[in-house]
Amino acid sequence: MAKTVTLPPIVHPTLDEITVEGVLRALADPVRLGIVRQLAAADHEIACGGLTVPVTKSTITHHLSILRQAGVVAGRQEGTTRFNSLRRNDLDTLFPGLLAGVLAAPR
Amino acid sequence: MAKTVTLPPIVHPTLDEITVEGVLRALADPVRLGIVRQLAAADHEIACGGLTVPVTKSTITHHLSILRQAGVVAGRQEGTTRFNSLRRNDLDTLFPGLLAGVLAAPR
DNA sequence: CGACAATTTCGATCGGCGTCGTACAATGGA
DNA sequence: TCCATTGTACGACGCCGATCGAAATTGTCG
Numbered sequence: 381m382a383k384t385v386t387l388p389p390i391v392h393p394t395l396d397e398i399t400v401e402g403v404l405r406a407l408a409d410p411v412r413l414g415i416v417r418q419l420a421a422a423d424h425e426i427a428c429g430g431l432t433v434p435v436t437k438s439t440i441t442h443h444l445s446i447l448r449q450a451g452v453v454a455g456r457q458e459g460t461t462r463f464n465s466l467r468r469n470d471l472d473t474l475f476p477g478l479l480a481g482v483l484a485a486p487r
Numbered sequence: 488m489a490k491t492v493t494l495p496p497i498v499h500p501t502l503d504e505i506t507v508e509g510v511l512r513a514l515a516d517p518v519r520l521g522i523v524r525q526l527a528a529a530d531h532e533i534a535c536g537g538l539t540v541p542v543t544k545s546t547i548t549h550h551l552s553i554l555r556q557a558g559v560v561a562g563r564q565e566g567t568t569r570f571n572s573l574r575r576n577d578l579d580t581l582f583p584g585l586l587a588g589v590l591a592a593p594r
Numbered sequence: 595c596g597a598c599a600a601t602t603t604c605g606a607t608c609g610g611c612g613t614c615g616t617a618c619a620a621t622g623g624a
Numbered sequence: 625t626c627c628a629t630t631g632t633a634c635g636a637c638g639c640c641g642a643t644c645g646a647a648a649t650t651g652t653c654g
Binding site: 408413478481484487 | 507508511512520581586588591592594
């Protein structure tokens with residue numbers, strides 16, 4: 381059998397668990413905003429190691445955890461690699477225009 | 488004489504001085520988010536004392552200062568009273584949809 | 595099995611920020 | 625002139641979060 385999912389499943393908040401304040405807090409950090417921008421620019425998944433950020437790996441893990449708990453980012457496990465993607469549809473549903481407005485900012 | 492403007496003029500950032508991260512940081516606080524919601528709901532100016540928030544006066548002053556420095560709120564002095572209003576047009580110009588998305592949130 | 599690679603977890607540190615109370619300044623009216 | 629009202633300035637305190645390094649977990653490949 382090829383099924384080897386021993387890792388604890390990654391938990392994501394459901395739509396009704398996502399709060400606007402949580403999302404704003406998650407986005408209100410330069411490192412996390414950079415991560416979100418990279419995920420939005422390349423509209424495919426990106427592994428932790430594929431992110432360009434000026435912090436260590438463990439700090440990246442911390443930021444991704446916050447982004448996931450806030451409902452901004454989704455994570456998918458594949459082997460030892462974790463692929464991250466923007467929950468664009470969900471965010472657009474809850475807070476239409478928010479993400480677009482943030483990403484429209486030149487800087 | 489009726490003209491008595493001796494107070495230091497309130498400074499507001501110009502459009503090119505407003506950053507998305509500054510705005511997000513300003514909005515990422517429950518008290519400040521409440522203030523913004525009140526200003527948005529009543530689309531007229533509100534004095535500091537007219538805001539309903541669970542903190543002391545001096546803390547309100549602090550939060551309004553942050554909101555003003557971030558470019559979210561504009562202040563206008565009239566006598567001893569300071570009237571505050573949302574810089575809705577400016578924010579919509581810089582980050583179209585952001586404010587709408589935030590205000591669309593049920594909670 | 596053993597080595598390596600990807601990521602997480604843990605513990606510790608350190609700075610920033612939200613909060614308050616008090617004192618202070620400015621304005622307008624009695 | 626004196627006082628009430630409105631808001632600001634300042635100092636202090638406590639807590640949360642961003643950061644790092646080291647150790648642990650998990651999976652893959654020889």
